[in-house]
């Protein structure tokens with residue numbers, strides 16, 4: 538599928554940029570929010586709220602941007618956890634890209650989506666034996682090994698299957714990615730990866746084992762990185778490690794620099810992926826290492842919005858609350874990371890903006906979508922769109938408070954396709970059989 542971006546290419550003067558939208562697929566026409574050529578209010582009326590709305594053109598253009606930056610030789614492995622909807626996975630496959638998974642469940646999703654698994658990399662600090670067996674049987678590209686106890690499990694799985702298991706060692710380079718503590722993964726106190734002072738012994742163990750093959754090195758520093766420098770600092774450390782002993786570099790074919798490419802969330806610029814590529818690619822080429830990248834948020838974050846209806850307003854103490862029908866179970870990021878998503882009215886009313894807390898119906902004080910946010914006047918029945926919600930939105934949703942997870946719709950031009958039905962209560966109770 539060719540990268541296309543009709544929304545971005547458009548010169549239609551009736552399309553006005555939407556403040557906070559990271560991609561022009563979400564834009565305003567006559568003061569109302571549209572996704573590509575669909576009126577968001579029409580989508581809410583047809584599919585109900587809360588509703589995730591995704592733009593196919595936005596996904597396509599982000600894949601195109603990453604490919605343009607890193608070139609055809611780089612392997613793009615989409616991080617399934619960001620948005621694991623089967624239709625999204627198929628769309629990624631249509632672009633010819635592979636996948637980064639962190640569980641046997643995500644591998645099952647790929648199977649359910651009917652996409653190949655030979656371009657998969659599998660990370661995770663605690664892989665279970667059944668997950669390892671499944672991934673060996675699936676013939677994945679390599680395992681990203683991040684705990685030493687995994688090695689004998691991998692070797693045994695390889696022996697049983699009669700294959701040599703390709704492993705990339707996930708190094709913990711102790712690099713500060715300058716991101717939220719909960720999404721930093723490359724510092725030495727994080728649980729991820731193998732510390733450089735242990736890595737030599739782990740490489741030796743891999744090299745000794747006839748059932749294992751050292752395919753490369755992996756570093757994923759965290760999520761929502763805004764600067765090029767952590768990627769450079771990590772490669773500096775990996776190269777120093779590789780140069781410390783011939784055994785560390787022998788046979789290495791891949792360098793997996795992870796994901797973490799940040800987006801703007803209405804506040805700043807996204808990570809300059811072209812600058813990351815320019816800084817790293819010549820060095821990788823010089824060593825003959827194929828680059829692997831694992832973007833998640835960058836490909837889908839700005840391609841999605843969570844559309845929610847206002848249930849009412851409430852003034853209490855010094856706070857003014859806007860009560861909406863989406864909650865922390867639908868979009869956890871504000872509660873979990875104090876993440877700030879842009880929120881816009883789907884059709885703004887005239888009047889003075891007010892500072893409000895946008896909160897959901899869940900019985901937790903931490904159930905908010907935004908705090909102290911200036912929004913135009915809103916009344917019951919109005920619609921709001923939480924932008925930048927295509928990544929770590931639906932995939933982190935839960936049934937807390939026995940709420941059904943939202944429906945998801947994928948827009949392509951004028952067409953809107955339901956790609957996930959809203960759950961039914963019967964589905965929620967289905968496993969609670971009387972034993």
Ligand SMILES: Cc1ncc(COP(=O)(O)O)c(C=O)c1O
Pocket residue numbers: 616618619637660757759760761795796797798831832833834835928
């Ligand atoms: C190993 C690994 N790779 C890639 C990603 C994707 O990160 P992002 O969505 O920030 O690109 C993650 C996210 O947690 C990850 O753990």
